[in-house]
Amino acid sequence: MVVRKRLDYGSRVHQVPAMPRVPSSARGKRSTRRKKDEMCAFDLLATVAGSLLVDQENSSSVPDKVAAASTYSRKRKSVKAEQRDDVLPLNTIGVGNCIVGSGGAIASPRQTNICLAENSSTQNETDSVLESLTLKPDMLVKDSLFSCTKASNCDHGLGRIPESGASGICHPGSALSLEPNQVQVQQPIDGDTAALYSLVSSVDLDGRPPALVSSDSSSGMPLFSHDKDHNTSPLCHAEVQLAADRDDDENSSGCTHPCTAGNKSYMPHYTGDSRIRKLYASKFGKAARNKMCGEMSNKGSKQNFCGNKISTTRQKVQRAMFKRKKIVRRHFTPSSAKGILTEPSGASFSVEGQNPGSEDYNVKLRIKSFTIPELFIEIPENATVGSLKRTVMDVVTSIIEGGLRVGVLLEGKNIQDDNRTLRQARISQGDNLDNIDFTLECEAGQYSTPGIRIPEGMDFLGADAMKPLAMIKCEEPCPETKARYNSHRSLVEMTMQETSAISQAIVPVASPKSEALAIVPVCKSKRPAMGQRRIRRPFSLPEVEALVDAVEQLGTGRWRDVKKLAFDNTDHRTYVDLKDKWKTLVHTASISPQQRRGEPVPQGLLDRVLVAQAYWSQQQQLSGKASGQGSSSC
DNA sequence: GTTAGGG
Protein backbone atom coordinates (compact mmCIF):
# COMPACT_ATOMS: atom_id res chain seq x y z
CA MET A 1 0.00 0.00 0.00
CA VAL A 2 2.71 2.31 0.91
CA VAL A 3 4.53 1.44 -2.18
CA ARG A 4 1.59 2.03 -4.27
CA LYS A 5 1.11 5.40 -2.90
CA ARG A 6 4.63 6.34 -3.43
CA LEU A 7 4.63 5.10 -6.89
CA ASP A 8 1.50 6.84 -7.67
CA TYR A 9 2.76 10.00 -6.36
CA GLY A 10 5.99 9.66 -8.08
CA SER A 11 4.39 9.06 -11.38
CA ARG A 12 2.60 12.29 -11.23
CA VAL A 13 4.98 14.20 -9.21
CA HIS A 14 5.75 16.56 -11.94
CA GLN A 15 2.18 17.36 -12.39
CA VAL A 16 1.52 18.23 -8.88
CA PRO A 17 0.24 21.70 -9.16
CA ALA A 18 1.98 24.34 -7.31
CA MET A 19 0.22 25.36 -4.26
CA PRO A 20 -1.95 28.22 -5.15
CA ARG A 21 -0.56 31.29 -3.80
CA VAL A 22 -2.78 32.72 -1.26
CA PRO A 23 -2.63 36.02 0.44
CA SER A 24 0.02 36.12 3.00
CA SER A 25 -2.46 36.59 5.69
CA ALA A 26 -4.17 33.46 4.68
CA ARG A 27 -1.02 31.46 4.52
CA GLY A 28 -0.73 29.56 7.63
CA LYS A 29 2.27 27.86 8.89
CA ARG A 30 3.36 24.71 7.34
CA SER A 31 2.98 22.72 10.40
CA THR A 32 -0.54 23.73 10.87
CA ARG A 33 -1.44 23.24 7.31
CA ARG A 34 0.16 19.94 6.82
CA LYS A 35 -2.19 17.11 6.80
CA LYS A 36 -1.73 14.03 8.75
CA ASP A 37 -1.20 11.74 5.87
CA GLU A 38 1.50 13.96 4.60
CA MET A 39 3.56 13.06 7.52
CA CYS A 40 2.95 9.44 7.45
CA ALA A 41 5.95 8.41 5.50
CA PHE A 42 8.36 9.93 7.80
CA ASP A 43 6.45 8.84 10.74
CA LEU A 44 6.96 5.31 9.77
CA LEU A 45 10.50 5.91 8.78
CA ALA A 46 11.21 7.60 11.97
CA THR A 47 9.77 4.75 13.84
CA VAL A 48 11.78 2.13 12.14
CA ALA A 49 14.85 4.26 12.06
CA GLY A 50 14.64 4.66 15.72
CA SER A 51 14.52 1.01 16.22
CA LEU A 52 17.59 0.45 14.18
CA LEU A 53 19.54 2.95 16.06
CA VAL A 54 18.51 1.49 19.27
CA ASP A 55 19.51 -1.88 18.08
CA GLN A 56 22.80 -0.66 16.94
CA GLU A 57 23.54 0.74 20.27
CA ASN A 58 24.84 -2.68 20.97
CA SER A 59 26.87 -2.94 17.89
CA SER A 60 30.42 -1.97 17.39
CA SER A 61 31.27 1.42 16.22
CA VAL A 62 32.76 2.52 13.01
CA PRO A 63 36.50 2.74 12.99
CA ASP A 64 37.89 6.17 12.85
CA LYS A 65 39.04 6.45 9.36
CA VAL A 66 38.06 9.95 8.69
CA ALA A 67 39.19 12.73 10.80
CA ALA A 68 35.77 14.07 11.26
CA ALA A 69 34.64 10.65 12.17
CA SER A 70 37.09 10.40 14.95
CA THR A 71 34.49 11.43 17.36
CA TYR A 72 32.22 8.79 16.23
CA SER A 73 31.28 6.55 18.98
CA ARG A 74 28.76 4.02 19.75
CA LYS A 75 26.57 6.84 20.74
CA ARG A 76 25.64 7.55 17.26
CA LYS A 77 23.06 9.76 18.68
CA SER A 78 25.48 12.23 19.97
CA VAL A 79 27.53 12.16 16.87
CA LYS A 80 24.64 13.00 14.73
CA ALA A 81 23.50 15.68 17.01
CA GLU A 82 26.84 17.30 16.88
CA GLN A 83 27.49 16.98 13.26
CA ARG A 84 24.16 17.59 11.80
CA ASP A 85 21.64 19.48 13.67
CA ASP A 86 19.18 19.13 10.89
CA VAL A 87 19.12 15.44 11.02
CA LEU A 88 16.28 13.56 12.34
CA PRO A 89 17.20 12.27 15.73
CA LEU A 90 16.31 8.85 14.74
CA ASN A 91 17.66 7.29 17.80
CA THR A 92 15.25 9.17 19.87
CA ILE A 93 12.34 7.69 18.17
CA GLY A 94 10.42 4.79 19.33
CA VAL A 95 11.78 1.34 19.15
CA GLY A 96 10.27 -1.01 16.77
CA ASN A 97 10.86 -4.50 15.84
CA CYS A 98 13.16 -3.76 13.02
CA ILE A 99 16.56 -2.56 12.28
CA VAL A 100 16.31 0.46 10.24
CA GLY A 101 18.97 1.77 8.06
CA SER A 102 18.99 5.39 7.33
CA GLY A 103 22.08 6.09 5.44
CA GLY A 104 20.94 8.89 3.33
CA ALA A 105 18.55 10.26 5.76
CA ILE A 106 21.30 10.92 8.09
CA ALA A 107 24.07 11.46 5.73
CA SER A 108 22.18 14.04 3.92
CA PRO A 109 18.89 15.54 4.74
CA ARG A 110 18.22 15.91 1.11
CA GLN A 111 18.20 12.30 0.61
CA THR A 112 16.66 9.80 2.71
CA ASN A 113 17.90 6.35 2.55
CA ILE A 114 16.46 4.22 5.15
CA CYS A 115 16.53 0.56 4.97
CA LEU A 116 14.87 -1.86 7.13
CA ALA A 117 16.57 -5.00 7.85
CA GLU A 118 15.81 -7.83 9.98
CA ASN A 119 16.58 -7.15 13.48
CA SER A 120 18.19 -9.94 15.27
CA SER A 121 19.59 -11.83 12.41
CA THR A 122 21.51 -8.96 11.02
CA GLN A 123 22.83 -7.51 14.13
CA ASN A 124 26.31 -8.73 13.69
CA GLU A 125 26.27 -8.00 10.09
CA THR A 126 25.35 -4.50 10.79
CA ASP A 127 28.34 -4.21 12.93
CA SER A 128 30.64 -5.42 10.31
CA VAL A 129 29.24 -3.21 7.75
CA LEU A 130 29.48 -0.31 9.98
CA GLU A 131 33.12 -0.91 10.12
CA SER A 132 33.40 -0.84 6.43
CA LEU A 133 31.35 2.17 5.90
CA THR A 134 33.84 4.79 6.65
CA LEU A 135 33.99 7.16 3.83
CA LYS A 136 36.71 8.72 1.96
CA PRO A 137 36.73 12.41 2.51
CA ASP A 138 36.10 13.21 -1.05
CA MET A 139 33.70 10.55 -1.64
CA LEU A 140 30.38 11.04 -3.12
CA VAL A 141 27.45 9.48 -1.64
CA LYS A 142 24.12 9.98 -2.98
CA ASP A 143 21.25 8.00 -1.87
CA SER A 144 18.05 8.34 -3.55
CA LEU A 145 16.06 5.82 -1.82
CA PHE A 146 15.16 4.53 1.46
CA SER A 147 13.52 1.42 2.35
CA CYS A 148 11.18 0.39 4.94
CA THR A 149 9.21 -2.52 5.94
CA LYS A 150 6.66 -3.34 8.44
CA ALA A 151 7.81 -4.61 11.69
CA SER A 152 6.13 -7.85 11.10
CA ASN A 153 8.11 -8.29 7.97
CA CYS A 154 11.43 -7.32 9.18
CA ASP A 155 12.67 -10.77 9.44
CA HIS A 156 12.48 -11.30 5.79
CA GLY A 157 11.96 -8.72 3.30
CA LEU A 158 13.75 -5.64 2.56
CA GLY A 159 12.08 -3.01 0.65
CA ARG A 160 12.93 0.45 -0.11
CA ILE A 161 11.35 3.58 -1.11
CA PRO A 162 13.51 5.55 -3.32
CA GLU A 163 13.58 8.87 -1.85
CA SER A 164 13.28 11.90 -3.88
CA GLY A 165 16.04 13.82 -5.02
CA ALA A 166 18.77 13.17 -7.33
CA SER A 167 20.91 15.45 -5.52
CA GLY A 168 24.54 15.49 -5.21
CA ILE A 169 27.29 17.40 -3.83
CA CYS A 170 30.77 16.42 -4.28
CA HIS A 171 34.07 17.00 -2.81
CA PRO A 172 36.57 17.38 -5.47
CA GLY A 173 39.45 15.20 -4.75
CA SER A 174 42.94 15.75 -5.90
CA ALA A 175 42.22 13.91 -9.06
CA LEU A 176 38.58 14.65 -9.08
CA SER A 177 38.01 11.27 -7.78
CA LEU A 178 34.61 10.94 -6.40
CA GLU A 179 33.99 7.88 -4.55
CA PRO A 180 30.81 7.01 -2.87
CA ASN A 181 31.28 4.93 0.06
CA GLN A 182 29.48 1.80 0.61
CA VAL A 183 25.90 2.13 0.09
CA GLN A 184 24.03 -0.98 0.41
CA VAL A 185 20.62 -1.67 -0.65
CA GLN A 186 18.64 -4.73 -0.78
CA GLN A 187 16.19 -5.63 -3.33
CA PRO A 188 13.67 -8.34 -3.64
CA ILE A 189 14.84 -10.54 -6.37
CA ASP A 190 11.52 -10.62 -7.94
CA GLY A 191 11.49 -6.93 -8.16
CA ASP A 192 11.59 -5.64 -11.62
CA THR A 193 14.40 -3.91 -13.26
CA ALA A 194 12.96 -0.64 -12.27
CA ALA A 195 13.63 -1.66 -8.78
CA LEU A 196 17.14 -2.40 -9.71
CA TYR A 197 17.39 1.00 -11.21
CA SER A 198 16.39 2.45 -7.98
CA LEU A 199 18.96 0.46 -6.22
CA VAL A 200 21.71 1.47 -8.45
CA SER A 201 20.62 5.00 -8.29
CA SER A 202 21.22 4.82 -4.66
CA VAL A 203 24.79 5.52 -5.40
CA ASP A 204 24.21 8.82 -3.99
CA LEU A 205 26.55 11.61 -4.28
CA ASP A 206 26.67 13.98 -1.53
CA GLY A 207 29.08 16.45 -0.29
CA ARG A 208 28.30 16.09 3.27
CA PRO A 209 31.16 15.65 5.58
CA PRO A 210 32.48 12.19 5.23
CA ALA A 211 32.20 11.47 8.83
CA LEU A 212 28.60 12.20 8.72
CA VAL A 213 28.04 10.09 5.79
CA SER A 214 30.08 7.46 7.27
CA SER A 215 28.42 7.13 10.52
CA ASP A 216 25.09 7.83 9.21
CA SER A 217 25.36 5.57 6.31
CA SER A 218 26.47 2.86 8.48
CA SER A 219 23.62 3.23 10.73
CA GLY A 220 21.34 3.24 7.83
CA MET A 221 22.42 0.14 6.14
CA PRO A 222 20.80 -3.12 6.42
CA LEU A 223 23.86 -5.05 6.23
CA PHE A 224 25.60 -8.23 5.77
CA SER A 225 28.53 -9.41 7.60
CA HIS A 226 30.72 -10.37 4.75
CA ASP A 227 31.84 -6.95 3.86
CA LYS A 228 34.36 -6.63 6.49
CA ASP A 229 36.29 -9.55 5.28
CA HIS A 230 37.05 -8.46 1.85
CA ASN A 231 36.77 -4.84 2.18
CA THR A 232 40.41 -4.31 2.61
CA SER A 233 40.47 -0.70 1.79
CA PRO A 234 37.32 0.99 2.77
CA LEU A 235 38.87 4.32 2.32
CA CYS A 236 39.88 3.63 -1.16
CA HIS A 237 36.72 2.21 -2.41
CA ALA A 238 33.34 3.53 -2.42
CA GLU A 239 31.05 0.71 -2.68
CA VAL A 240 27.52 0.29 -3.47
CA GLN A 241 26.08 -2.95 -2.67
CA LEU A 242 22.90 -4.03 -4.03
CA ALA A 243 21.45 -6.92 -2.33
CA ALA A 244 18.45 -8.51 -3.68
CA ASP A 245 16.43 -10.47 -1.38
CA ARG A 246 13.71 -12.71 -2.33
CA ASP A 247 11.41 -13.89 0.25
CA ASP A 248 7.95 -14.80 0.95
CA ASP A 249 4.92 -12.77 0.28
CA GLU A 250 5.12 -11.24 3.61
CA ASN A 251 7.87 -9.08 2.39
CA SER A 252 6.05 -7.64 -0.42
CA SER A 253 3.31 -6.52 1.76
CA GLY A 254 5.58 -5.02 4.22
CA CYS A 255 8.19 -3.66 2.03
CA THR A 256 7.95 -0.64 0.02
CA HIS A 257 8.77 -0.90 -3.50
CA PRO A 258 11.35 1.17 -5.15
CA CYS A 259 10.18 3.65 -7.58
CA THR A 260 11.82 4.07 -10.84
CA ALA A 261 15.01 5.91 -10.73
CA GLY A 262 13.66 8.46 -13.02
CA ASN A 263 11.22 9.68 -10.55
CA LYS A 264 13.33 11.29 -8.03
CA SER A 265 10.62 13.16 -6.40
CA TYR A 266 7.75 11.61 -4.80
CA MET A 267 6.16 11.43 -1.53
CA PRO A 268 5.79 8.61 0.81
CA HIS A 269 2.50 8.33 2.46
CA TYR A 270 2.47 6.85 5.81
CA THR A 271 0.47 7.05 8.83
CA GLY A 272 2.05 7.82 12.06
CA ASP A 273 1.42 9.25 15.39
CA SER A 274 1.75 12.84 16.28
CA ARG A 275 4.69 12.18 18.48
CA ILE A 276 6.85 11.11 15.65
CA ARG A 277 5.37 13.71 13.50
CA LYS A 278 6.60 16.24 15.93
CA LEU A 279 10.01 14.81 15.85
CA TYR A 280 10.01 14.81 12.18
CA ALA A 281 8.75 18.28 11.95
CA SER A 282 11.26 19.67 14.31
CA LYS A 283 14.34 17.93 13.19
CA PHE A 284 13.98 16.25 9.97
CA GLY A 285 11.28 18.35 8.68
CA LYS A 286 13.26 20.99 7.05
CA ALA A 287 15.41 18.78 5.01
CA ALA A 288 12.60 16.49 4.33
CA ARG A 289 10.42 19.24 3.20
CA ASN A 290 12.94 20.23 0.70
CA LYS A 291 12.98 16.78 -0.55
CA MET A 292 9.45 15.89 -0.20
CA CYS A 293 8.04 18.14 -2.70
CA GLY A 294 4.44 18.60 -3.33
CA GLU A 295 2.17 17.97 -0.49
CA MET A 296 4.92 17.86 1.98
CA SER A 297 6.23 21.16 0.92
CA ASN A 298 2.89 22.55 0.25
CA LYS A 299 3.98 26.02 0.75
CA GLY A 300 3.76 27.60 -2.57
CA SER A 301 7.29 28.65 -2.25
CA LYS A 302 8.74 29.41 -5.55
CA GLN A 303 11.87 27.71 -4.51
CA ASN A 304 10.20 24.47 -4.21
CA PHE A 305 9.47 22.32 -7.07
CA CYS A 306 5.94 23.41 -6.94
CA GLY A 307 7.01 26.55 -8.54
CA ASN A 308 8.25 26.60 -12.01
CA LYS A 309 11.14 28.80 -11.40
CA ILE A 310 14.54 27.51 -12.01
CA SER A 311 16.60 29.63 -9.85
CA THR A 312 20.21 29.03 -10.46
CA THR A 313 22.62 28.68 -13.24
CA ARG A 314 24.04 25.54 -11.87
CA GLN A 315 21.58 23.98 -14.14
CA LYS A 316 23.84 24.84 -16.94
CA VAL A 317 26.00 21.84 -17.15
CA GLN A 318 26.94 20.45 -20.40
CA ARG A 319 26.55 16.78 -20.78
CA ALA A 320 29.51 14.72 -20.07
CA MET A 321 30.24 11.16 -20.34
CA PHE A 322 32.08 8.86 -18.16
CA LYS A 323 32.17 5.22 -17.75
CA ARG A 324 32.34 3.00 -14.87
CA LYS A 325 33.84 -0.32 -14.81
CA LYS A 326 32.77 -2.76 -12.32
CA ILE A 327 33.97 -5.90 -10.93
CA VAL A 328 31.33 -8.27 -10.07
CA ARG A 329 31.60 -10.70 -7.37
CA ARG A 330 29.08 -13.32 -7.29
CA HIS A 331 28.04 -15.33 -4.40
CA PHE A 332 25.45 -17.90 -4.27
CA THR A 333 23.70 -19.49 -1.50
CA PRO A 334 22.76 -22.92 -2.42
CA SER A 335 21.46 -25.03 0.27
CA SER A 336 22.59 -27.77 2.48
CA ALA A 337 26.15 -26.76 2.57
CA LYS A 338 28.17 -24.14 4.23
CA GLY A 339 31.32 -22.68 3.01
CA ILE A 340 32.70 -20.74 0.19
CA LEU A 341 33.07 -22.29 -3.16
CA THR A 342 34.86 -20.88 -6.04
CA GLU A 343 33.57 -21.40 -9.45
CA PRO A 344 35.93 -21.79 -12.40
CA SER A 345 35.61 -18.20 -13.26
CA GLY A 346 36.80 -17.25 -9.89
CA ALA A 347 33.55 -16.12 -8.50
CA SER A 348 33.18 -16.83 -4.90
CA PHE A 349 30.16 -18.64 -3.84
CA SER A 350 29.01 -18.66 -0.39
CA VAL A 351 27.12 -21.74 0.29
CA GLU A 352 24.87 -21.86 3.14
CA GLY A 353 21.92 -23.78 4.22
CA GLN A 354 19.21 -23.26 1.79
CA ASN A 355 17.17 -25.47 -0.31
CA PRO A 356 18.48 -25.93 -3.76
CA GLY A 357 15.98 -24.74 -6.15
CA SER A 358 14.58 -22.60 -3.50
CA GLU A 359 13.51 -19.25 -4.69
CA ASP A 360 14.98 -17.68 -1.65
CA TYR A 361 18.07 -16.04 -2.81
CA ASN A 362 19.40 -12.62 -3.10
CA VAL A 363 21.58 -10.69 -5.35
CA LYS A 364 23.93 -8.20 -3.97
CA LEU A 365 25.74 -5.71 -6.07
CA ARG A 366 28.60 -3.67 -4.96
CA ILE A 367 29.85 -0.65 -6.75
CA LYS A 368 33.22 0.54 -5.77
CA SER A 369 34.84 3.74 -6.70
CA PHE A 370 32.86 6.35 -8.41
CA THR A 371 35.32 8.44 -10.27
CA ILE A 372 35.00 11.32 -12.61
CA PRO A 373 38.45 11.49 -14.02
CA GLU A 374 38.36 14.34 -16.44
CA LEU A 375 36.79 17.68 -16.11
CA PHE A 376 37.50 20.51 -18.41
CA ILE A 377 37.06 23.78 -16.75
CA GLU A 378 37.95 27.11 -18.07
CA ILE A 379 39.27 29.22 -15.33
CA PRO A 380 40.87 32.61 -15.43
CA GLU A 381 44.42 32.87 -14.34
CA ASN A 382 43.54 35.07 -11.46
CA ALA A 383 41.36 32.41 -9.96
CA THR A 384 42.16 31.37 -6.49
CA VAL A 385 42.62 27.86 -5.35
CA GLY A 386 39.57 28.13 -3.23
CA SER A 387 37.51 29.38 -6.07
CA LEU A 388 38.86 26.61 -8.21
CA LYS A 389 37.75 24.11 -5.67
CA ARG A 390 34.35 25.59 -5.55
CA THR A 391 34.14 25.59 -9.26
CA VAL A 392 35.08 22.00 -9.48
CA MET A 393 32.61 21.19 -6.83
CA ASP A 394 29.93 23.02 -8.63
CA VAL A 395 30.72 21.29 -11.84
CA VAL A 396 30.71 17.87 -10.41
CA THR A 397 27.72 18.64 -8.35
CA SER A 398 25.97 19.80 -11.40
CA ILE A 399 26.68 16.55 -13.07
CA ILE A 400 25.40 14.58 -10.24
CA GLU A 401 22.70 16.75 -8.99
CA GLY A 402 20.89 16.83 -12.22
CA GLY A 403 19.92 13.36 -11.47
CA LEU A 404 21.26 10.14 -12.74
CA ARG A 405 19.22 7.65 -14.51
CA VAL A 406 20.43 4.16 -14.29
CA GLY A 407 20.18 1.77 -17.11
CA VAL A 408 20.79 -1.91 -17.00
CA LEU A 409 22.52 -3.62 -19.81
CA LEU A 410 22.64 -7.32 -20.12
CA GLU A 411 25.25 -8.45 -22.54
CA GLY A 412 25.31 -5.00 -23.90
CA LYS A 413 21.64 -4.93 -24.49
CA ASN A 414 19.63 -2.40 -22.68
CA ILE A 415 16.88 -3.81 -20.58
CA GLN A 416 14.10 -1.40 -21.06
CA ASP A 417 11.27 -3.26 -19.54
CA ASP A 418 11.33 -2.11 -15.99
CA ASN A 419 8.56 -4.41 -15.10
CA ARG A 420 10.50 -7.48 -15.82
CA THR A 421 11.72 -9.24 -12.80
CA LEU A 422 15.38 -9.73 -12.41
CA ARG A 423 14.86 -13.34 -13.00
CA GLN A 424 12.93 -12.69 -16.12
CA ALA A 425 15.67 -10.43 -17.23
CA ARG A 426 18.08 -13.26 -16.55
CA ILE A 427 19.88 -11.15 -14.05
CA SER A 428 19.27 -13.31 -11.12
CA GLN A 429 20.35 -16.52 -12.66
CA GLY A 430 23.92 -16.11 -11.75
CA ASP A 431 25.39 -17.28 -14.97
CA ASN A 432 25.37 -13.98 -16.73
CA LEU A 433 26.15 -11.57 -14.01
CA ASP A 434 29.43 -10.81 -15.59
CA ASN A 435 27.61 -9.39 -18.52
CA ILE A 436 25.64 -6.87 -16.65
CA ASP A 437 26.38 -3.28 -17.24
CA PHE A 438 24.93 -0.23 -15.76
CA THR A 439 24.70 3.08 -17.39
CA LEU A 440 24.33 6.35 -15.65
CA GLU A 441 22.71 9.14 -17.50
CA CYS A 442 21.86 12.62 -16.57
CA GLU A 443 18.28 13.10 -15.86
CA ALA A 444 17.91 15.49 -18.69
CA GLY A 445 14.46 14.33 -19.32
CA GLN A 446 13.18 15.92 -16.23
CA TYR A 447 13.44 19.24 -17.84
CA SER A 448 10.88 18.33 -20.30
CA THR A 449 8.51 18.01 -17.47
CA PRO A 450 5.48 20.14 -17.99
CA GLY A 451 5.52 23.11 -15.81
CA ILE A 452 9.23 23.20 -15.61
CA ARG A 453 10.69 26.04 -17.44
CA ILE A 454 14.07 25.71 -18.92
CA PRO A 455 15.72 29.04 -19.13
CA GLU A 456 16.85 29.83 -22.55
CA GLY A 457 20.46 29.35 -23.08
CA MET A 458 20.61 26.54 -20.67
CA ASP A 459 19.60 23.97 -23.09
CA PHE A 460 22.58 23.68 -25.18
CA LEU A 461 23.10 20.10 -24.58
CA GLY A 462 20.83 19.02 -27.28
CA ALA A 463 20.76 15.43 -28.12
CA ASP A 464 23.97 14.92 -26.35
CA ALA A 465 22.22 15.35 -23.11
CA MET A 466 21.08 11.85 -23.10
CA LYS A 467 24.38 10.25 -23.63
CA PRO A 468 25.35 7.92 -20.92
CA LEU A 469 26.98 9.72 -18.14
CA ALA A 470 28.56 6.64 -16.90
CA MET A 471 28.85 3.10 -17.79
CA ILE A 472 29.42 0.50 -15.26
CA LYS A 473 30.97 -2.68 -16.32
CA CYS A 474 30.51 -5.77 -14.37
CA GLU A 475 33.48 -7.93 -14.49
CA GLU A 476 35.00 -10.89 -12.97
CA PRO A 477 34.49 -11.53 -9.37
CA CYS A 478 37.40 -10.98 -7.14
CA PRO A 479 38.87 -14.32 -6.39
CA GLU A 480 40.19 -13.24 -3.09
CA THR A 481 36.81 -12.48 -1.86
CA LYS A 482 36.08 -14.17 1.31
CA ALA A 483 32.87 -13.50 2.87
CA ARG A 484 30.64 -14.56 5.56
CA TYR A 485 27.19 -14.45 4.36
CA ASN A 486 23.96 -14.16 5.90
CA SER A 487 22.12 -17.33 5.37
CA HIS A 488 19.92 -17.56 2.40
CA ARG A 489 21.52 -14.74 0.60
CA SER A 490 23.46 -14.85 -2.54
CA LEU A 491 25.37 -11.82 -3.41
CA VAL A 492 26.74 -10.05 -6.33
CA GLU A 493 29.17 -7.32 -5.80
CA MET A 494 30.05 -4.89 -8.42
CA THR A 495 33.06 -2.79 -8.26
CA MET A 496 33.42 0.32 -10.21
CA GLN A 497 37.07 0.52 -10.78
CA GLU A 498 37.62 2.36 -13.92
CA THR A 499 35.97 5.35 -15.19
CA SER A 500 36.14 6.63 -18.60
CA ALA A 501 36.66 10.19 -19.28
CA ILE A 502 33.97 12.62 -18.76
CA SER A 503 34.20 15.85 -20.48
CA GLN A 504 32.56 18.87 -19.08
CA ALA A 505 32.19 22.15 -20.70
CA ILE A 506 31.99 24.99 -18.36
CA VAL A 507 30.93 28.39 -19.37
CA PRO A 508 31.76 31.52 -17.59
CA VAL A 509 28.85 33.40 -16.25
CA ALA A 510 28.68 37.07 -16.02
CA SER A 511 29.35 38.14 -12.56
CA PRO A 512 29.87 41.31 -10.67
CA LYS A 513 33.21 42.81 -11.30
CA SER A 514 34.27 39.97 -13.48
CA GLU A 515 34.44 37.55 -10.72
CA ALA A 516 37.18 35.19 -11.49
CA LEU A 517 35.34 32.01 -10.99
CA ALA A 518 31.81 32.70 -11.73
CA ILE A 519 31.91 29.61 -13.78
CA VAL A 520 28.89 27.53 -13.82
CA PRO A 521 28.51 24.18 -15.35
CA VAL A 522 26.14 24.10 -18.19
CA CYS A 523 23.83 21.22 -17.99
CA LYS A 524 20.32 20.95 -19.04
CA SER A 525 19.71 18.54 -16.29
CA LYS A 526 21.21 20.87 -13.85
CA ARG A 527 17.93 21.73 -12.34
CA PRO A 528 18.01 20.51 -8.79
CA ALA A 529 15.64 17.84 -7.89
CA MET A 530 12.26 18.94 -6.88
CA GLY A 531 12.26 20.66 -3.61
CA GLN A 532 15.91 20.30 -3.34
CA ARG A 533 18.02 22.77 -1.59
CA ARG A 534 20.19 24.88 -3.77
CA ILE A 535 23.83 24.34 -3.92
CA ARG A 536 25.66 26.43 -1.45
CA ARG A 537 27.62 29.03 -3.25
CA PRO A 538 29.65 31.12 -0.92
CA PHE A 539 29.99 34.66 -2.00
CA SER A 540 33.31 35.38 -3.50
CA LEU A 541 35.24 38.45 -2.60
CA PRO A 542 34.34 40.24 -5.81
CA GLU A 543 30.75 39.48 -5.16
CA VAL A 544 30.99 40.85 -1.68
CA GLU A 545 32.64 43.94 -2.99
CA ALA A 546 29.96 44.39 -5.56
CA LEU A 547 27.33 43.94 -2.94
CA VAL A 548 28.89 46.46 -0.64
CA ASP A 549 29.23 48.92 -3.42
CA ALA A 550 25.64 48.56 -4.41
CA VAL A 551 24.33 48.79 -0.90
CA GLU A 552 26.41 51.84 -0.26
CA GLN A 553 24.69 53.42 -3.18
CA LEU A 554 21.18 52.16 -2.79
CA GLY A 555 20.76 51.33 0.82
CA THR A 556 19.65 48.27 2.65
CA GLY A 557 16.04 48.26 1.77
CA ARG A 558 16.20 48.01 -1.96
CA TRP A 559 17.46 44.58 -2.59
CA ARG A 560 15.81 44.25 -5.90
CA ASP A 561 17.63 47.32 -7.07
CA VAL A 562 20.83 46.06 -5.57
CA LYS A 563 20.37 42.90 -7.51
CA LYS A 564 19.79 44.78 -10.69
CA LEU A 565 22.69 47.03 -10.12
CA ALA A 566 25.34 44.58 -9.14
CA PHE A 567 24.09 41.10 -9.82
CA ASP A 568 21.85 41.52 -12.75
CA ASN A 569 23.75 38.95 -14.72
CA THR A 570 24.10 36.50 -11.92
CA ASP A 571 21.16 34.22 -11.99
CA HIS A 572 22.01 32.32 -8.91
CA ARG A 573 22.01 35.35 -6.70
CA THR A 574 18.55 36.47 -5.91
CA TYR A 575 17.83 39.66 -4.13
CA VAL A 576 16.93 37.57 -1.17
CA ASP A 577 20.35 36.06 -1.36
CA LEU A 578 21.85 39.52 -1.42
CA LYS A 579 19.82 40.55 1.52
CA ASP A 580 20.89 37.47 3.39
CA LYS A 581 24.48 38.02 2.48
CA TRP A 582 24.32 41.54 3.71
CA LYS A 583 22.87 40.29 6.91
CA THR A 584 25.73 37.91 7.34
CA LEU A 585 28.21 40.56 6.41
CA VAL A 586 26.87 42.84 9.06
CA HIS A 587 27.06 40.04 11.52
CA THR A 588 30.54 39.12 10.44
CA ALA A 589 31.68 42.65 10.77
CA SER A 590 30.28 42.84 14.23
CA ILE A 591 32.08 39.84 15.59
CA SER A 592 35.70 39.34 16.32
CA PRO A 593 37.92 38.09 13.53
CA GLN A 594 38.56 34.95 15.49
CA GLN A 595 34.95 34.09 15.39
CA ARG A 596 34.62 34.52 11.70
CA ARG A 597 34.46 31.55 9.47
CA GLY A 598 34.75 30.90 5.85
CA GLU A 599 36.73 32.83 3.40
CA PRO A 600 37.94 35.89 5.21
CA VAL A 601 36.54 39.18 4.17
CA PRO A 602 38.94 42.06 4.27
CA GLN A 603 38.44 44.17 7.29
CA GLY A 604 38.22 47.22 5.14
CA LEU A 605 35.25 45.78 3.40
CA LEU A 606 33.65 44.86 6.65
CA ASP A 607 34.19 48.34 7.89
CA ARG A 608 32.39 49.64 4.88
CA VAL A 609 29.60 47.26 5.65
CA LEU A 610 29.22 48.60 9.12
CA VAL A 611 29.35 52.14 7.95
CA ALA A 612 26.81 51.56 5.24
CA GLN A 613 24.59 49.60 7.56
CA ALA A 614 24.69 52.33 10.16
CA TYR A 615 24.08 54.98 7.63
CA TRP A 616 21.18 53.37 5.89
CA SER A 617 19.55 52.14 9.01
CA GLN A 618 19.69 55.66 10.25
CA GLN A 619 18.23 56.83 7.01
CA GLN A 620 15.43 54.37 7.33
CA GLN A 621 14.70 55.50 10.80
CA LEU A 622 14.67 59.05 9.68
CA SER A 623 12.46 58.31 6.76
CA GLY A 624 10.21 56.29 8.97
CA LYS A 625 9.99 59.13 11.41
CA ALA A 626 9.43 61.57 8.64
CA SER A 627 6.65 59.56 7.13
CA GLY A 628 5.16 58.92 10.49
CA GLN A 629 5.34 62.55 11.37
CA GLY A 630 4.03 63.46 8.00
CA SER A 631 1.09 61.19 8.26
CA SER A 632 0.34 62.27 11.74
CA SER A 633 0.67 65.86 10.83
CA CYS A 634 -1.63 65.42 7.94
C1' DG B 1 6.67 40.20 -6.68
C1' DT B 2 9.34 42.54 -2.67
C1' DT B 3 10.87 43.25 1.74
C1' DA B 4 11.96 41.88 6.37
C1' DG B 5 13.14 38.74 9.58
C1' DG B 6 13.51 34.18 11.89
C1' DG B 7 15.52 29.71 11.38
Next chain:
DNA sequence: CCCTAAC
Protein backbone atom coordinates in the same frame (compact mmCIF):
# COMPACT_ATOMS: atom_id res chain seq x y z
C1' DC C 1 19.89 29.13 2.06
C1' DC C 2 15.18 28.31 3.36
C1' DC C 3 10.85 29.76 4.83
C1' DT C 4 7.21 32.75 6.05
C1' DA C 5 4.66 36.95 7.01
C1' DA C 6 3.43 41.11 5.53
C1' DC C 7 2.83 44.22 2.13
